[in-house]
Amino acid sequence: MxxxxxxxxxxxxxxxxxxxxxxxxxxxxxxxxxxxxxxxxxxxxxxxxxxxxxxxxxxxxxxxxxxxxxxxxxxxxxxxxxxxxxxxxxxxxxxxxxxxxxxxxxxxxxxxxxxxxxxxxxxxxxxxxxxxxxxxxxxxxxxxxxxxxxxxxxxxxxxxxxxxxxxxxxxxxxxxxxxxxxxxxxxxxxxxxxxxxxxxxxxxxxxxxxxxxxxxxxxxxxxxxxxxxxHLVGLNLVRGKANGTIVTLDNGDTWMTTTAASGAINVAFAPTAIRLSHTRTQGPNAWQVTVTGVEQHAHTTRVHLDRSLSADLSPTALADLDLDGPLWASVDPADLRVYKSR
The missing domain is CATH 3.40.50.300 (P-loop containing nucleotide triphosphate hydrolases)
Structure with a gap:
């Protein structure tokens, strides 16, 4: 029954x-x-x-x-x-x-x-x-x-x-x-x-x-x-509206994806997909970030960013960064998972 x-x-x-x-x-x-x-x-x-x-x-x-x-x-x-x-x-x-x-x-x-x-x-x-x-x-x-x-x-x-x-x-x-x-x-x-x-x-x-x-x-x-x-399943999530492979995020930023879509969508990606640097990288999907916290996760370091995002860095990548200074984040369009908002 x-x-x-x-x-x-x-x-x-x-x-x-x-x-x-x-x-x-x-x-x-x-x-x-x-x-x-x-x-x-x-x-x-x-x-x-x-x-x-x-x-x-x-x-x-x-x-x-x-x-x-x-x-x-x-x-x-x-x-x-x-x-x-x-x-x-x-x-x-x-x-x-x-x-x-x-x-x-x-x-x-x-x-x-x-x-x-x-x-x-x-x-x-x-x-x-x-x-x-x-x-x-x-x-x-x-x-x-x-x-x-x-x-x-x-x-x-x-x-x-x-x-x-x-x-x-x-x-x-x-x-x-x-x-x-x-x-x-x-x-x-x-x-x-x-x-x-x-x-x-x-x-x-x-x-x-x-x-x-x-x-x-x-x-x-x-x-x-x-x-x-x-966050429970270990992903970052942002929202926006898609027109083909161009997504206008809710905060006004424009990102590029490899998956064409239309209307309201979610964009999910792993913390390992985010790359941090002191200068803006060439290519799409780059934005300036502020570090809000840092915690150790086994052999990686999780860097918490504004907009409730997180990046996982190796010890080598972390050593090259000044987390107290201005940083740029970027993510490859191929690392983005796009799907309709529910």
Whole structure:
């Protein structure tokens, strides 16, 4: 059964249409405070809607002011950011908890819980307490607990946020495998672009409670529609109007591209595409810039420029520049990705 929802919360400034097909993983992506967790809590029944609706198949869960199904009656499994395992229970009892809460006899609940612990590779830790587990193991126990009740909707709230970088890489791959095998609808919220791209079949980006872009991860990454999305996927973004291969930017500058277009367009390009120098270079697409900040990124230095643009420089290129003095930036027309504004 597919999920069809229109989440409207006036007090949280949230207006989010959302559909999820069985077997699909939809990632709700956005900055802190965008409304991601509010949306998840509304789907779980922890926050009643003020408008809109939530339906799973033909079953209405929430349709103000008359319809509201309480959380315990919704076939939902949820993995919280901090996992919220019961510290006074064993790992096995944690996984069996949801089954027991639904009235399943203790022996049957424990048997099913052990099967799920085997699925996530933790059957040998069944008798231990959560405090004895690593972060990655705790995440797998939380997932097993959510899946043990055979939910029709799986909700995950920043499921990898509590892990260190090394553990996160491994657990992300494990989580992706389990989500591929889950036949129900999955909604995962995150602010991490790597988690979103690796785990999602479809992205829904929300900013200030509104959807700003939706689509397959590859399409969103290649055609960002807002500054937030562009920075999230590591691209610069400028806007303008195209007439063939000539683009008049919103600030009045004129650029040249290799892709003919017409009307309102976005122009995206990588920070590595920007070249900085003390004098204006020959050719198109050159403009004077001011450095607003500098930060180290592995073996490159990211130089933040005005107009919310960034340039990535090698140590050699950086050594040749006086960042406190006047600078010119330029970008090759071949490095520009041009597409229609949404």
């Amino acid at each position: 597919s999920l069809d929802a229109l989440l409207q919360m006036d007090r949280a400034c949230l207006d989010l249409p959302l559909t999820v097909e069985p077997g699909e993983v939809v990632v709700v992506l956005g900055p802190n405070g965008a409304g991601k967790t509010t949306a998840l809590r509304a789907l779980a029944g922890l926050l009643p809607l003020q408008g809109g609706h939530i339906r799973l198949g033909n079953h209405v869960w929430d349709a103000p002011p008359k319809e509201f199904v309480p959380p315990q009656q919704r076939p939902v499994g949820m993995v919280f950011q901090d996992y919220l395992l019961f510290q006074h229970m064993s790992v096995l009892e944690n996984v069996a908890f949801g089954l027991r809460a639904r009235g399943i006899p203790r022996h049957t609940a424990r048997s099913r819980a052990l099967t799920w612990l085997e699925t996530v590779g933790l059957a040998d830790r069944a008798r231990e307490r959560p405090s004895a587990l690593s972060g990655g193991q705790a995440q797998r126990v939380a997932l097993a607990r959510a899946l043990a009740t055979e939910p029709e909707l799986l909700l995950l709230d920043e499921p990898l946020a509590a892990l260190d970088a090394a553990t996160r890489l491994r657990v992300r791959a494990e989580l992706a495998r389990h989500l591929r095998d889950f036949p129900g609808c999955t909604v995962l919220v995150t602010h991490d672009p790597v988690d979103a791209m690796a785990l999602g079949d479809r992205l829904v980006v929300i900013e200030d409670g509104q959807v700003t872009q939706t689509g397959a991860p590859r399409d969103v990454a290649q055609h960002p529609g807002t500054d937030y999305i562009a």
